[in-house]
Structure formats: C-alpha cells, structure tokens
Amino acid sequence: MGDTALVIGGTRFIGRHTVEDLLDHDYEVAIFNRGNHENPFADHDDVTHVEGDRRERMDLKTAKLSVDPDIVIDCVAYYPEDVRVATDLFDDVDGYVYISSGSSYADEEIPKREGETALCDCTPEQEEDDSMETYGPRKAEGDRAIFAAAEDGANAMAVRPCIVYGPYDYTERLDYWVDRVLNHDRVVVPGDGQNIWHRAYVEDVASALRVVAEEGEAGEAYNVGDRRLVTMEEMVNLIADAADTTCEVVHASDHELSAGGLTSSDFILYRDYPHVLDTNKLAALGWESTPLSEAMERTVAEHHESDRDGSEHDPGREAEERVLGVLETV
CATH class of the missing domain: 3.90.25 (UDP-galactose 4-epimerase; domain 1)
Known part of the structure; x- marks a missing residue:
C-alpha cells in the first residue's frame, strides 16, 4: 500500500466514493465517524474505522494518533469551528482538504471564480446556526479558516462542489x-x-479531493463540477x-x-x-471529469x-x- 488517508465521514455519499477512489489509488484508508450509518467498508481489509464525534477535539486527536495520516479529507465540516479545530490538529499532514461548497459564493456571476467572486459574509450567530439559510455563510467562513491555517503553515485547502449527483445520493x-x-x-x-x-458527478468530486490533497497549493480553493454543463x-x-x-x-x-x-x-x-463554477483551476492540476x-x-x-x-x-x-x-x- 501507499500513503495513509483519514476520511472524516466516509460512509454515505461523497465520503463513500472518496474512500473508493483512495483505495483505487493505493491508499490505506481510515474512516472516522460516529458509526450512525451503515459502513459499506466493514469487511474491507484496507479500511479501518475509528469511532468518534468530529465535534469533540479529543476524539479527533485520538483518530490522528491512531491513524497517523498522510492526508485528511474532511467530508463533514459544517461549522467554521470544525475547520479551525481540524486544521490545528492536522497542521503537519501533507494535505488537509475541506469540502466547502459553491454556495459559499455571495455574488451571482457567470462563472464563479476562485479568488475573484466574493464569498458570503458570516456573523458569529450564523456560525453556530444549523439552518439551510446559513449553509453558504458557514461554508464561506470555513474557507476563510482554511486561508488562515495556510498562513500559519498548514497544508490546508478547500474544494467547492456545486450540486452533487450520482450513486448512493441520499438527498434524492x-x-x-x-x-x-x-x-x-x-x-x-x-x-x-x-x-x-451546474452539477458535479460524485466520483469526480471524490477524485478532486484526492488530487487537491496531492497536488493542490496550501491556502487555495478549487471549484469542482462537470466540465461540460x-x-x-x-x-x-x-x-x-x-x-x-x-x-x-x-x-x-x-x-x-x-x-x-x-x-x-x-x-x-x-x-x-444560472449557477456556474469555473473549474479550470482544478483541471490545471491534472483532474478530469467523467463523460x-x-x-x-x-x-x-x-x-x-x-x-x-x-x-x-x-x-x-x-x-x-x-x-x-x-x-x-x-
């Protein structure tokens, strides 16, 4: 096997496909979650499960110590504090990738470009809210946490998918x-x-997360979506x-x-x-989308x-x- 990857989440939709993509590229994989959902990798020798709550710092630290990951893919960081804690704990890994969202963009532009299109503002009250109305602001604040962590030396990056579709999509x-x-x-x-x-095929989102972890630049965000709309x-x-x-x-x-x-x-x-994301920055890393x-x-x-x-x-x-x-x- 090659390097070790820790996937925070890893059993439902994007996380499940991410684990499969990592396995296909010779990673040894560990998934970290509360165990509330069926684990499709329960019988897979190259996937270990560490049980814990990602919102509990000590649980996350225990996962780090037991897995010693080279890269970390964070599928379930829904609050900015989740990102801050994770980037602090994993500040020495080769790549920490946070799944953000195209919803983090505030301006309606065609297309929306990383580093050019303004992000949503996020108030302290919105940071703690769990409604869909604050989803975009919370994801944008998570992006800003990535930028700050990178300035402090962490190899932290963000991937912004648009609407994701594909096998095992529990959103239906x-x-x-x-x-x-x-x-x-x-x-x-x-x-x-x-x-x-704009939509993104889930296997392409999974491969984007791996490619950004391997090839991305610290402190950068990368849009992901079908190359042909x-x-x-x-x-x-x-x-x-x-x-x-x-x-x-x-x-x-x-x-x-x-x-x-x-x-x-x-x-x-x-x-x-129209909601359209520019995906050229990701493609420049060697990423491709599925026909x-x-x-x-x-x-x-x-x-x-x-x-x-x-x-x-x-x-x-x-x-x-x-x-x-x-x-x-x-």
Whole structure:
C-alpha cells in the first residue's frame, strides 16, 4: 500500500466514493465517524474505522494518533469551528482538504471564480446556526479558516462542489427526475428547459479531493463540477438515454404551472439564475471529469438497485397532469 488517508465521514455519499477512489489509488484508508450509518467498508481489509464525534477535539486527536495520516479529507465540516479545530490538529499532514461548497459564493456571476467572486459574509450567530439559510455563510467562513491555517503553515485547502449527483445520493434530488423519466412518457420541465444549475458527478468530486490533497497549493480553493454543463432539458434527455427509454419534455411557464397550483421553484434542481463554477483551476492540476453519458449511466443503474424515488421532492403528479391537460388544449 501507499500513503495513509483519514476520511472524516466516509460512509454515505461523497465520503463513500472518496474512500473508493483512495483505495483505487493505493491508499490505506481510515474512516472516522460516529458509526450512525451503515459502513459499506466493514469487511474491507484496507479500511479501518475509528469511532468518534468530529465535534469533540479529543476524539479527533485520538483518530490522528491512531491513524497517523498522510492526508485528511474532511467530508463533514459544517461549522467554521470544525475547520479551525481540524486544521490545528492536522497542521503537519501533507494535505488537509475541506469540502466547502459553491454556495459559499455571495455574488451571482457567470462563472464563479476562485479568488475573484466574493464569498458570503458570516456573523458569529450564523456560525453556530444549523439552518439551510446559513449553509453558504458557514461554508464561506470555513474557507476563510482554511486561508488562515495556510498562513500559519498548514497544508490546508478547500474544494467547492456545486450540486452533487450520482450513486448512493441520499438527498434524492436527481432520483426524482430519474423516477419521472422511468415511469412517465411526458415530464414537465419548468420554463423553456434552458435553465442551468451546474452539477458535479460524485466520483469526480471524490477524485478532486484526492488530487487537491496531492497536488493542490496550501491556502487555495478549487471549484469542482462537470466540465461540460447541460441544461435541465438536456439532463432529462441524458437520463432517458441512460435508461434506454424515451420521454417527452414538456415546457411549462409559471402561468401554465399555476393550473396545477405549481411554480418553477416546486421543481428540484431548478434555479432562476444560472449557477456556474469555473473549474479550470482544478483541471490545471491534472483532474478530469467523467463523460456525462457514463456518469448518468452509472447513476441510473444504481437508482434501479436502490429504493430511492425522490418522492420528498415530488410536486405532485396529479398537479402535473392538470398542467399537461391545459397544455394539450393550447
């Protein structure tokens, strides 16, 4: 085996794929978490599990002493203090990588660039809040903690994914659209179908974390997302192609959606203003993204094996049918 990696998290979505990527690149891997979720690596000889709470400094210190990692990938740092504590404890590793977010950007620019697009401000009250309204500010403050740690000599870096999709996605955001395509001949897409919300295939996020740990520069942040962006309509068509089926995309304006009591914002992965991240800085390190057709084929294949259907994001098929009925008369 090669170097040792400690993954804080490591059993659910991004963390699970990160462990698999590290194993594929000859790392010995340890995962550190509370053990609240099923461990898919329980029977893997090259993955050890250290149980503990990442918000408890002594637990994190114990993990460091028992694993002695060369690199650390932090998948579950949701509060700025998490980053401060981790970068202090792991200030001597070859690379500490914090998973930030494209949500840390404050300005709506196309594209959003590292070091150029302004980050969200974060008040002391927001630092401790756990609502989605403060997610972006908390991630941005975590980025600033990375910058400060690097100034103090830590090999700390940040990776900012956009919306992540792929196998084992417990958020079920894309599962909603896959389920629609698999079960209906006509799928309502809000607006003209040209909406763009940059997405990142999860295996590419995993490889980005490793590449940044190995090749990144301390104190820098790196955006990650599909190198080729697709519109919402193209996304639906990619799903249909991957599922070897056909599906008619039906556009509906907010006026037309109102026939079913719906608005564009009722549809998951719809965003009024395009969200696009510049990924050139990451690509310059040698990182590449998976072709979209391959990424969607793997995503749809795993969806078939799962029991996820994205129903929590469902605006209601009966409401959509009313919209489709109105559009048929136009």
